Every structure is written in C-alpha cells, then in structure tokens.
Amino acid sequence: MRYEVDFLVVGSGIAGLSFALKVAPYGKVCILTKGAADEGSTRYAQGGIAAVMYDSDSFDKHIHDTLVAGDGICDREVVEMTIREAPDRIRELVQYGVNFDRDSSGGHFDLHREGGHSEFRILHHKDNTGEEIERGLLEAARSHPNIEIKERQFAIDIITQHHLGQRVTKHTPGIECYGVYALDCDTNRIDTYLAKVTLLATGGMGNVYSTTTTPVISTGDGVAMVHRARGVLSDLEFMQFHPTSLYNPAEKPAFLITEAMRGAGAVLKDRDGREFMQKYDKRLSLAPRDIVARAIDNEMKLSGKDYLYLDARGIGKKHLIEGFPTIYAKCLSIGIDITRDMIPIRPAAHYQCGGIKVDRNGESSIKYLYAAGECSCTGLHGGNRLASNSLLEAVVYAHNAAMDAIESVKGVPFKNEVPDWNAEGMVLNEEMVLITQTKRELQEIMWNYVGIVRSDLRLQRAFDRLNLIFRETEDLYNRSVLTEPLSELRNLIACAYLIIKMARARRENVGLHYSLDLIEKKV
Numbered sequence: 001m002r003y004e005v006d007f008l009v010v011g012s013g014i015a016g017l018s019f020a021l022k023v024a025p026y027g028k029v030c031i032l033t034k035g036a037a038d039e040g041s042t043r044y045a046q047g048g049i050a051a052v053m054y055d056s057d058s059f060d061k062h063i064h065d066t067l068v069a070g071d072g073i074c075d076r077e078v079v080e081m082t083i084r085e086a087p088d089r090i091r092e093l094v095q096y097g098v099n100f101d102r103d104s105s106g107g108h109f110d111l112h113r114e115g116g117h118s119e120f121r122i123l124h125h126k127d128n129t130g131e132e133i134e135r136g137l138l139e140a141a142r143s144h145p146n147i148e149i150k151e152r153q154f155a156i157d158i159i160t161q162h163h164l165g166q167r168v169t170k171h172t173p174g175i176e177c178y179g180v181y182a183l184d185c186d187t188n189r190i191d192t193y194l195a196k197v198t199l200l201a202t203g204g205m206g207n208v209y210s211t212t213t214t215p216v217i218s219t220g221d222g223v224a225m226v227h228r229a230r231g232v233l234s235d236l237e238f239m240q241f242h243p244t245s246l247y248n249p250a251e252k253p254a255f256l257i258t259e260a261m262r263g264a265g266a267v268l269k270d271r272d273g274r275e276f277m278q279k280y281d282k283r284l285s286l287a288p289r290d291i292v293a294r295a296i297d298n299e300m301k302l303s304g305k306d307y308l309y310l311d312a313r314g315i316g317k318k319h320l321i322e323g324f325p326t327i328y329a330k331c332l333s334i335g336i337d338i339t340r341d342m343i344p345i346r347p348a349a350h351y352q353c354g355g356i357k358v359d360r361n362g363e364s365s366i367k368y369l370y371a372a373g374e375c376s377c378t379g380l381h382g383g384n385r386l387a388s389n390s391l392l393e394a395v396v397y398a399h400n401a402a403m404d405a406i407e408s409v410k411g412v413p414f415k416n417e418v419p420d421w422n423a424e425g426m427v428l429n430e431e432m433v434l435i436t437q438t439k440r441e442l443q444e445i446m447w448n449y450v451g452i453v454r455s456d457l458r459l460q461r462a463f464d465r466l467n468l469i470f471r472e473t474e475d476l477y478n479r480s481v482l483t484e485p486l487s488e489l490r491n492l493i494a495c496a497y498l499i500i501k502m503a504r505a506r507r508e509n510v511g512l513h514y515s516l517d518l519i520e521k522k523v
C-alpha cells in the first residue's frame with residue numbers, strides 16, 4: 001500500500017506525540033508506532049521532568065548543574081535555550097491535560113530534587129510521571145481530527161535518493177528524506193509512506209545491553225536508519241547506566257529505582273550493610289549517575305557480588321508508601337518490604353545521550369528529516385545527562401522541530417517516483433533461534449566489553465566479535481523476508497558498531513566514557 005501524509009511521525013512517546021499535536025493544525029499527521037501506542041520509555045519514567053518554575057530557583061543554577069553533569073562538553077547555547085524554554089513547555093503539557101503533583105495548598109507544583117541538581121526542581125506525578133505524561137498526550141492526540149495513530153507499524157528505512165537508484169554516500173550533499181518504508185506487523189506487508197516532512201522519535205537503544213531499564217522496543221531503530229541513510233550521528237559512546245535498577249535477574253526490562261529515592265534520603269550500602277560512597281565522591285549517594293554507577297560497578301567487582309543495596313528505611317514508612325507507591329508495590333510483589341528491608345540493586349543501561357545529530361530546530365543532516373527525544377543528539381547532555389533533563393529535551397525539541405517543520409512543509413511535493421519495497425526472491429526464515437541467540441550474544445558482548453568501564457583491549461575484542469555477528473546477520477537478511485525481530489537485530493548490531501566506533505575514537509575519559517587506558521589522561 002502507498003500512503004501520502006504531510007507530517008509523518010515515527011514513534012508515539014513524549015517526543016512524537018508532542019510534535020504531532022503541534023503540527024496537526026497545519027496538515028495531515030500520521031504516527032507510526034511499532035507496538036501499542038503507549039509502549040516506550042516515556043511511560044516508564046518515574047522521577048519527573050526538570051524545570052525552573054519559581055524564584056526560589058534560577059535558570060543559571062539549572063544551566064550550571066546541566067553543564068557540570070555534562071562534564072564540560074555540552075553545547076552551552078543549547079543548554080541555555082532548553083532550560084529557558086522549559087517553563088513554557090511545562091505549561092503546555094498541563095494544557096494538554098497532564099497532571100503534575102501540587103503542594104498541600106494545591107497552588108504550587110510539588111518539586112522533587114534528584115542527583116546532580118542543586119535545587120528542588122523536578123515536576124512529577126507521584127513516582128509514575130511518564131505514565132501520566134503518556135496518558136495525557138495520547139488522549140489529546142487521539143481526539144485530534146488530523147492525527148492518525150497506526151499501531152504495529154514498524155519503520156524499516158527512511159527513503160532517500162538511494163531508493164531512486166542514485167549512489168548516496170556520507171559525502172553526498174543534499175540527501176533528502178521522502179518518507180519511510182514500514183512493515184505492517186500483522187500482515188507482514190511492507191508499505192510505502194510518502195511524507196513532506198518526517199520526524200524520527202524512536203527512543204533509545206538500551207537493548208544493545210543485556211541489562212537495561214528500557215522497554216523491549218528500545219532497539220535504536222531511528223539511529224540505525226539514519227546510519228544506513230548516511231546521515232550524521234554523534235556522541236553514541238555516552239551510554240548512561242542507571243546505578244540503581246532492582247536486582248531481579250529474570251525480569252526484562254529491569255525495574256528502575258528512581259534517583260528521587262536517594263534525593264529523599266536513601267543511601268547505598270555494600271552487602272555487609274556498610275556505606276561506601278565516601279570512598280568515591282563527597283556528594284556521597286547524591287553524586288551524578290556516572291560516578292555512582294562506576295562506584296557500584298567497582299564495589300561489585302571487588303566483592304565478586306552481583307548486587308548491592310539501597311537502604312531507604314530512613315525515609316520513613318509513611319513517606320515511602322505515599323511518595324513511592326509504585327516502587328513500594330513492586331518490591332513487595334517480590335517479597336521485599338522497603339520500609340523494613342534494604343533493596344537489592346545493580347546498574348543497568350538506561351539512557352543514550354547521543355544519537356541523530358540535529359540543529360537547534362531539530363533538523364538532521366538529511367533534508368526534511370527531523371529527530372527529537374532520545375534518538376536525537378542536541379548537545380544538551382554533553383558527556384552525561386542530568387537526571388530528568390531528557391523528558392524536558394524531548395518537549396523542547398519537539399516544539400522547535402514542529403515550528404520549523406510547519407514552515408518547511410510548504411511547497412514540498414510528494415516524491416511520487418519512489419518505488420515500492422522489493423521483496424522478490426526472499427524466503428521466510430524459519431530459524432528464529434538464529435535471531436534470538438545472536439541478539440543474546442550481542443547483548444552479552446556489549447555488557448562485558450563496552451559497559452561502564454572500558455579499555456582498548458575490551459573494545460577491540462567487542463569489535464572483532466561483532467564483525468562475525470554482523471556478517472552472519474547480513475547474510476540472513478539478504479535471503480530472508482523481513483520480519484520485526486530480524487530488523488531489530490540488524491538495528492541493534494548497527495548501534496553496537498557505532499557505540500564501539502565512537503568509544504574507540506574518544507581518547508579521553510569524559511562524562512560517561514571511561515576507559516582504563518585513559519585514566520592518567522584525565523585532566
């Protein structure tokens with residue numbers, strides 16, 4: 001089937017939905033999403049969204065905290081713009097119907113504080129902020145007459161001059177996007193979506209690693225598509241590992257224990273119940289994520305244990321049950337009463353700071369192609385994302401991209417000469433085990449050699465192992481009918497390759513990139 005839409009959006013998390021709502025008055029919008037519409041990292045976000053809402057805080061402080069977390073390599077102008085725009089975007093979320101908790105008078109927002117923040121500035125909805133944001137935005141989008149949401153539609157590749165038979169390399173000037181090819185997961189048919197403007201809002205790539213807090217849909221599809229289309233990507237060596245995911249080995253994704261809990265007074269302890277953060281940073285359990293994750297990784301390696309503890313008992317029973325109801329209920333469901341027991345935790349891949357390189361308007365290096373949310377790289381996070389700045393970045397850049405796209409959509413024709421997908425000669429691959437097993441292998445390689453602590457040798461080993469997996473999978477791809485699992489596997493391999501490549505190129509320890517071979521070079 002062929003479809004024509006003014007604005008094509010791939011992804012229905014906070015970034016895709018925010019963009020769609022903004023452009024909808026100006027044309028027909030189609031949102032493709034590979035699972036259920038509400039499935040994505042957005043709905044798992046617990047802590048909240050950072051913004052300076054009152055005089056007790058200041059833009060300068062939030063800017064400073066963001067720059068410090070980013071370890072000196074944020075784009076300062078982007079940081080300033082994002083943080084100054086934040087209050088307007090928060091007010092819009094409220095207008096769309098999102099509820100943030102308010103203080104007991106019901107007037108001011110109730111603000112939390114998280115690691116790396118010098119002030120209380122995290123707007124939240126209990127400890128399930130993302131679920132509330134997703135609910136509010138999805139309801140608004142579903143009731144808009146110009147927005148169509150199509151579930152179980154898997155975008156495979158963005159369409160460029162390459163699909164018109166032209167040779168496209170990363171040096172080709174003026175690469176353009178004409179839409180996407182997408183797999184209908186129910187019929188296995190590949191459809192052509194022609195669009196005047198396309199936004200990728202495909203989220204993160206946490207599933208490159210064996211332990212991750214991100215949902216199974218986070219397979220780096222947008223990044224891999226842009227890589228194949230020869231677009232510019234950046235900063236992928238900066239994968240953020242959340243220090244505290246609940247240790248419950250059989251569970252995927254790993255359940256997150258929000259940083260807000262440490263903000264409220266929970267402390268990290270070793271298996272003997274002793275605090276250890278004093279050995280690593282004077283901010284103790286409230287040090288930025290990269291420092292805390294490395295400290296936990298080191299303690300686990302020294303002791304040979306596969307989890308440590310977060311002790312939240314000092315927060316008090318009432319505050320724990322009322323302030324962290326989701327975590328309380330989750331832990332209780334596996335026999336841990338957090339008002340009495342310490343919580344077993346370990347780090348997990350959590351957030352990709354890098355991605356599709358975009359300018360201030362959210363436009364990628366490919367014309368008519370925008371990106372927003374976790375799949376993009378704006379320069380806000382630098383070497384490390386400050387907690388709760390990612391939902392903020394997603395709404396700010398969805399807004400900027402929408403404003404720009406509303407202008408650039410004018411006068412752009414559909415590229416009708418784009419051919420349909422050619423699946424001739426392909427056979428259905430019955431060997432599912434090849435895909436599932438390869439995925440597992442890939443995730444283990446990345447966890448073991450390209451994780452929190454790296455070295456030249458580990459990166460080389462990962463690269464060599466990956467090469468074999470890449471060749472085997474491309475061979476499978478070249479003779480098989482395309483399916484969602486195969487496409488995801490190819491995308492994960494592409495993302496892993498890019499992470500390793502960028503990690504090898506980064507010759508200093510900065511932010512989240514930490515190599516044993518570069519320790520002495522740290523200034």
Ligand SMILES: Cc1cc2nc3c(=O)[nH]c(=O)nc-3n(C[C@H](O)[C@H](O)[C@H](O)COP(=O)(O)OP(=O)(O)OC[C@H]3O[C@@H](n4cnc5c(N)ncnc54)[C@H](O)[C@@H]3O)c2cc1C
Binds near residue numbers: 011155374388
């Ligand atoms: C457990 C957890 C807690 C977090 N807590 C916080 C927090 O408190 N504060 C904060 O700021 N950030 C937090 N984050 C990070 C934040 O939630 C994410 O960065 C953000 O929600 C990403 O939004 P998004 O719109 O970019 O992508 P997502 O919400 O991940 O949405 C991606 C969308 O793209 C679709 N998609 C992907 N690939 C394809 C494809 N090939 N074809 C079609 N559709 C596709 C998916 O189906 C989905 O709809 C947390 C993340 C996790 C995992």
